[in-house]
Amino acid sequence: xxxxxxxxxxHTKNVINVGTLWRSAQSLGASHIFTIGRRYRRxxxxxxxxxxxxxxxxxxxxxxxxxxxxxxxxxxxxxxxPGARKLPAYVHPERAMYLxxxxxxGLTNEAVDRCHDLIEIPSAYCLNVSTAGSIIMYDRQxxxxxx
Numbered sequence: 267x268x269x270x271x272x273x274x275x276x277h278t279k280n281v282i283n284v285g286t287l288w289r290s291a292q293s294l295g296a297s298h299i300f301t302i303g304r305r306y307r308r309x310x311x312x313x314x315x316x317x318x319x320x321x322x323x324x325x326x327x328x329x330x331x332x333x334x335x336x337x338x339x340x341x342x343x344x345x346x347x348p349g350a351r352k353l354p355a356y357v358h359p360e361r362a363m364y365l366x367x368x369x370x371x372g373l374t375n376e377a378v379d380r381c382h383d384l385i386e387i388p389s390a391y392c393l394n395v396s397t398a399g400s401i402i403m404y405d406r407q408x409x410x411x412x413x
Contacts (some may be wrong), residue, residue: 287324358410
């Protein structure tokens, strides 16, 4: 399949969510995962040793991350916001970085302003960040496999 994608969390505070996202990324075809401004000390919940197959990159600030966004790669924010596209109708780009917000306050305004696309997972309640990431990756995988 052409293209690539990475997925990450901005200002995550829960190391378990990083480990869960990492395992899902390995299973669902991500090129890498990343964190921006992490608030945890170390990652210890990766029980499948996904680090051997999927690299984790850390950026201290959103500006640092954005400066290193690959050429012609779309930044896709995942957030419940007015105007965000609903996931079932979203067409995933060939090259994408999916950015999830922190567990306690979502994406920063800076990140929202710089995203090329904003998407929302329709649900009755706010989802756990690693669960939301897994749903996004699964949706990408199934839609791209169907084309």
